[in-house]
Amino acid sequence: MSVRSPQNPPDGPARLDPGGTANGLRSDARENRERILRAAREAYAAQGIDVPLTTIARRAGVGIATLYRRFPTRAALMAEVFGEQLAQCTAELHKALQDPDPWNGFRSFVEKVGAMQTTDRGLTSALLSHFPDAAGHDHGHIEELLARLVQRAKDAGKLRADFHLGDIALVLLANCGVIGGAGDDAPAASRRLVAYLLQSFQADHGTPLPRPAPLELRRVYAPSAS
Amino acid sequence: MSVRSPQNPPDGPARLDPGGTANGLRSDARENRERILRAAREAYAAQGIDVPLTTIARRAGVGIATLYRRFPTRAALMAEVFGEQLAQCTAELHKALQDPDPWNGFRSFVEKVGAMQTTDRGLTSALLSHFPDAAGHDHGHIEELLARLVQRAKDAGKLRADFHLGDIALVLLANCGVIGGAGDDAPAASRRLVAYLLQSFQADHGTPLPRPAPLELRRVYAPSAS
DNA sequence: GGCCAACCGGAGAGCTTCTTCCATTTCTCC
DNA sequence: GGAGAAATGGAAGAAGCTCTCCGGTTGGCC
Numbered sequence: 001m002s003v004r005s006p007q008n009p010p011d012g013p014a015r016l017d018p019g020g021t022a023n024g025l026r027s028d029a030r031e032n033r034e035r036i037l038r039a040a041r042e043a044y045a046a047q048g049i050d051v052p053l054t055t056i057a058r059r060a061g062v063g064i065a066t067l068y069r070r071f072p073t074r075a076a077l078m079a080e081v082f083g084e085q086l087a088q089c090t091a092e093l094h095k096a097l098q099d100p101d102p103w104n105g106f107r108s109f110v111e112k113v114g115a116m117q118t119t120d121r122g123l124t125s126a127l128l129s130h131f132p133d134a135a136g137h138d139h140g141h142i143e144e145l146l147a148r149l150v151q152r153a154k155d156a157g158k159l160r161a162d163f164h165l166g167d168i169a170l171v172l173l174a175n176c177g178v179i180g181g182a183g184d185d186a187p188a189a190s191r192r193l194v195a196y197l198l199q200s201f202q203a204d205h206g207t208p209l210p211r212p213a214p215l216e217l218r219r220v221y222a223p224s225a226s
Numbered sequence: 227m228s229v230r231s232p233q234n235p236p237d238g239p240a241r242l243d244p245g246g247t248a249n250g251l252r253s254d255a256r257e258n259r260e261r262i263l264r265a266a267r268e269a270y271a272a273q274g275i276d277v278p279l280t281t282i283a284r285r286a287g288v289g290i291a292t293l294y295r296r297f298p299t300r301a302a303l304m305a306e307v308f309g310e311q312l313a314q315c316t317a318e319l320h321k322a323l324q325d326p327d328p329w330n331g332f333r334s335f336v337e338k339v340g341a342m343q344t345t346d347r348g349l350t351s352a353l354l355s356h357f358p359d360a361a362g363h364d365h366g367h368i369e370e371l372l373a374r375l376v377q378r379a380k381d382a383g384k385l386r387a388d389f390h391l392g393d394i395a396l397v398l399l400a401n402c403g404v405i406g407g408a409g410d411d412a413p414a415a416s417r418r419l420v421a422y423l424l425q426s427f428q429a430d431h432g433t434p435l436p437r438p439a440p441l442e443l444r445r446v447y448a449p450s451a452s
Numbered sequence: 453g454g455c456c457a458a459c460c461g462g463a464g465a466g467c468t469t470c471t472t473c474c475a476t477t478t479c480t481c482c
Numbered sequence: 483g484g485a486g487a488a489a490t491g492g493a494a495g496a497a498g499c500t501c502t503c504c505g506g507t508t509g510g511c512c
Binding site: 124128166167169170173174175176177178180181182189192193196197199200201 | 350354392393395396399400401402403404406407408415418419422423425426427
């Protein structure tokens with residue numbers, strides 16, 4: 001994301017920093033903060049969201065206390081990291097909406113996000129979780145874009161009419177399960193799952209479906225619940 | 227590991243106990259063993275395979291040491307519990323093979339197992355894991371029956387020819403992900419996922435698929451890997 | 453150059469879970 | 483009913499993780 005204006009006007013009286021946390025820090029602190037975020041991003045991608053905080057701190061080359069000082073809760077850190085991931089998804093979404101072929105845009109978006117999940121084990125959480133303090137990146141926006149993408153494909157007659165927005169979450173969760181369980185075969189397995197699902201999503205499959213699950217893309221992050 | 231062989235028959239000539247462990251125990255020990263298995267089954271179903279051993283012991287009304295004496299490793303306990311689950315699956319499989327309509331047998335089996343996963347969070351592990359000491363219940367048998375079920379449906383022209391046995395594992399893993407992430411909506415979400423997938427599995431969908439992942443139903447249980 | 457608030461890292465308390473050890477109790481056989 | 487092997491439960495050690503406290507360090511401003 002790197003939204004944060006790098007140079008803060010030295011005399012600016014008004015405290016800007018809409019993200020909320022990065023400015024006003026001493027230079028060494030700001031540097032460490034970036035290092036922590038980078039390390040967290042890598043660690044989440046590699047090991048999933050359950051990676052111990054000590055691991056992230058070590059990876060960043062800072063003490064655990066520094067990490068805690070900068071991000072008082074686990075959720076605060078995740079919010080920051082996943083904000084960047086969400087931005088990436090939003091970018092993909094915009095790209096998909098610009099595809100002249102609505103179905104192709106939809107299909108390639110689902111495939112793309114599926115592939116991103118394979119690379120980054122934290123992405124699913126990013127998409128399915130709602131971090132109250134993830135300022136700046138609002139889920140609502142993603143959801144709205146997604147709804148447009150879906151509607152566009154339906155209007156073109158290529159996406160089945162009974163497709164539900166929650167089915168996107170279904171894909172993400174299903175793919176997450178496959179990736180988690182398939183070990184080294186994860187990329188191939190994930191591609192195949194997505195291909196299967198996309199075939200079912202096409203409009204020419206008349207068979208009726210069970211009622212959609214009321215899955216929300218947006219889901220409260222509950223650290224205790226696993 | 228200090229396995230002080232607890233039951234050494236004084237002179238017993240024929241060692242029966244094909245399951246491997248239950249006979250030759252004192253009556254109270256055998257009773258406790260059953261209690262532990264029952265508690266473990268319930269705990270796994272309710273909380274998944276990560277449930278602490280102390281929880282199982284408490285639930286069984288025995289001390290933790292008793293659990294350890296009977297099942298030296300976590301895997302040993304799981305092997306025993308999941309052996310029962312596998313037996314249940316095998317029964318379903320037989321039932322499906324007896325369905326006069328091959329596709330209907332296939333479909334109902336997949337739906338049934340999907341529903342069982344919703345009820346029992348340990349079942350996926352049971353099906354995807356291979357416990358070296360799960361004597362008595364052999365995965366090979368299940369796999370063979372499954373292969374017959376698949377082939378039968380293919381021969382009837384209802385299941386797509388490029389369906390791969392590993393796609394069954396794909397369904398299980400995907401469903402597992404959905405169940406784990408969907409919270410209270412798990413049953414509905416799972417049903418919908420399975421319905422989507424089953425539609426794609428039907429033979430009249432000509433679109434080619436990515437190459438199948440070499441997923442094996444049988445998978446070495448690796449406690450360290452999550 | 454020197455001050456001092458901001459910042460740092462590591463030690464350690466507190467918690468959960470796994471695993472082993474051992475004094476005590478219980479069952480079985482005679 | 484008594485001897486002794488088998489079995490028991492709980493304490494305790496080990497390990498991993500989260501989070502806090504505190505003495506020492508450093509960047510930024512005069």
